[in-house]
Amino acid sequence: MKVMINFLAILTVSVMLLAGCTKESKETKLETISIAFQLWVGYGPLYLADEKGFFKDEGIKLMFIDEKLDSARRDAFKQGLLDCEAGTIDLLVSKRAQDTPVVVVMEIDMSFGGDGIVAVKDIKKIKDLIGRKVALARDDVGETFLLYVLNKRGISFDDVIIISKSPEEAAQAFLSGEADAVVTWEPLLSEAAKRPDSHILITSKEEPGIIIDVLNVREDIIKNNPEAVKKLMRGWFKAVKYYKKHPDEASGIIAKHYGITAEKYRKAVEGLKWVSYEEQITVDEEEEWVTAFNFIAGLKFANKRIFKKPDSEQAINRSLLRELYENKK
C-alpha cells in the first residue's frame, strides 16, 4: 500500500514537472514612456539614465522616438501617440498656440553658449545679416533665437533671407556654401564652425535666458498617470547628479549617441547648464519660465509665426516637480 502511495506521489510530481515544461516570458513588465527629442547635447543624461538603469530602477522604460520634425511631434501629441518630448520652451509656445495638449513639467537645461549663429567672416555683427542667406529650421529654436537677436536690435525677420532646412541639413547648407550663416546648436554648431571662412557670430552665452530646454508632457498623461512622469523626472535628476559626480564615465556613455568623443561631449556641454531639482523648485525659477514663455509668445505672435498667444498658466505645470520626492524621502 505504502509502495503504491510512493509510486503515485513520485508520478504526480513528475507529470506536473513535464506538464509545466513550457516556455514563459519571465521579464518584468516595465511601463513604457515614449519620448522624442532632437539631437541636442543637453539631453544626453536621458541616455545616461537609460544605460545606467535609473529609469528601470524607477520602474519605467523609455522609448526614444526619432522624430526630427517638430510639426510631426505636434501631430503625434494631438493624436495621443507621443507621451513626452524634450524641447525648447519656444517649441512649447508654438504647440500650445496650435492647441497641442502638452505642458512643461520641468526644466532640463538652459543654453549658455550651446546655441548660436555661425556666419562667414564678412558678417561681423548681427546687422550684417540683413539681406544675407541664413539657414535654419523653420518653427524651431533656431528661428526663435534669430527672431530674438534681430528683434533686440530692431531688425525685422523679413530682412534676412531664410534658407529653410531640417536642423541637421541647415549646418550642411552652411558648410556647402549654400547659406552665409546658420542658426544651430551643439554638436552642429561646432561642425558648422569648421568652415574655413567662418566664425561664431553670437551664442546663447551672450543672450542667455531665451533658450530653455524643458520636458513637455501630454496633458492626459499628467492627469491619468502622474507617477510615471515623476519616475521619468527622478531618473533624469539622478542622471544629472551622476554626470556631475562622474563626468568622465558619464560623458563616455553619452558621447557615443552623438557620434563624438567623450572629450568633445564634455566641451559641448560647457555651453549649457543643467538645472538641479533644488534650483528648479525655487520661485525665481518659476518666474523665469513664465517670463521666457510669455516673451517668446509675444515675439512669435508679433512676427506672425503663431496666430494666437498661448496662456503660460495652462502651459506650465509645476505640481509634479513640487510633489516629486513626496513619499520618497
Added chain:
Amino acid sequence: MKIKNKISLAFLITGLILTFIGASAMYLIAEESLEHRIYEHLNSTAQSRARHIETYLDEHKDMVEVQASSILLNNTLKRINDNTTNAQKHTEAMTAELNAILKSEGHFYELFVLNPKGKIVISTDEDRIGLDRSTDAYFLGGKEGGFIKDAYRSEATNRGIFAISAPILDKETKEFLGVIVVKCSLADLSEITTDSSGLGKTGEIYLINKYGFMISPSRFMEDTFLKQKVDTINANECLMTKDEGHIHLRDIFPDYRGVNVIGTHAYMSEMQWCLLAEIDEKEALAPLMKLKIVFVSILIFIPFIAWLIGSIISRRIAKPLDELRKGTEIIGQGNLDYKIEIESHDEIGQLAHSFNMMTADLKETTTSVNELNREIIEREKAEKLALEHAETLERFNSLAVGRELKMLELKQEVNSLLNELDREDKYQRESDTPGTPDFSSPADDDYTGNNKDGKS
C-alpha cells in the same frame, strides 16, 4: 522496509527518472524544433511582406516625384508664384491633370500643390485651396526631397491615410517652387498585411508606427487604427533596436490582447515602422499538446511496468530468502533434521545448500557431544562409586589399624605382666621401629585373635 519493497521501489524510481529524463529531452527537442519551424515561417513571411510594403511605398514615392518634375506642373507653379495673367488657365489644366490621376489611382484621396510658403494653390478638392500647410510635416519634409508622412487620421474624412510629398524645383534654376502632396489610402497596405494565407486561424501580420501604435487592421479587434498601443516584447524589441539586420527574438510572450503568442518582426527603417508577425501559442504549439499527452502516458506506463517487473523480480528473490528465514527459525528451535527445499542454482540456492550442509554438520557434531557427555556422566558416576569404595576401605582400614594397635597394647601389657612374673614374653616384641605393628610376628594368635590355623 522489506527487501521486496525496496527492490520494487528502486525499479520504480529508476524507471521514473530515466523516463522523465528521456521524455523531457525528447519533448524539449520536439518543442524547439517546432518553434524553430514556426519562427522561420513567420520570419520569412514578415520579411517578404515588409519588403513588399517598402516596394509599394517606393513605387508611390517615385510616382509622386515624377509628377513633381512634370513640365506642366513646373510651368503652372511658376506662373502662380509669379502671379502671371494666365496662371488661372494653367491652374485649371493642372487641376484637371491631378483629377485624372486621382481617378486612375483608386487609392489616392487627394492631390494638391503647395506654394513655397506652404499654401495650397492647386488641389483636387477645391475647398481646400488657400489653406496654410506650412507647418505640416508633408510640406516641411517634402521641401527636402521625396517624403512620406507617417500614417495619420484625416481630419476631413476621419480615415487612416498617409501622404507622399516631393519638392517641385525649377527645371533650369533649381529654385524651390513648391511641394506636391498625394494623400493615399492605407487600404493597399492593409491588404498586404491582412492576407492570412499560411497563418492558420490565429496568425496575424500587422504594422505599428514609430510610436508603437497599430496602423493596419487587427485580425481580432475592431477600430485599432492609431488607437491600439502595442507595448509588447516583440514591438519594443523592434522599435528600440531599429535595426533591419537585428536577430529577432523567438519566444513566447503576451501580445496586445494579452494572449500568449510566438512572434517575430521586420523593421522598415525609412518609415520607422515595424511589421509584426505573430501566431497564438495554442495554435502554433498544438502538435506539442498531443506529444505531451503521449509523453505523460509514457511517463505513467513505463515506470508502472518497471515497478511491475521489480515486484516480480523481488518476489523471486524474496521467496527463497523467506524459505531460508523459515528454515533458520525451525532449525533454531532444534530441529536439525529440517532441510530447506530450494532448487535454484544461484547464490541463494547455493546458500540454502550450504545451510543444509551446515545443519547436517551441526547435527553430527551435536551427536558426538551427546555421547561424550554420556561418557563423562558415566565416568563421573564410576569415579563417585570408586570414591565411596575408597572411603569405605579407609574407614575399614582405620578400624583395622585401631584394633591392631589395641592388640599390640594388649600384647605388650600381657608381655609386661609376664615379665613381672618373670616370665618370658608370650608375644614377640615389636620391631625396633616403635609404633609400627608387626603383623608378621604373631606368636600363636594373629591380631584378630585367630591363630595361624584360622582358629580364634
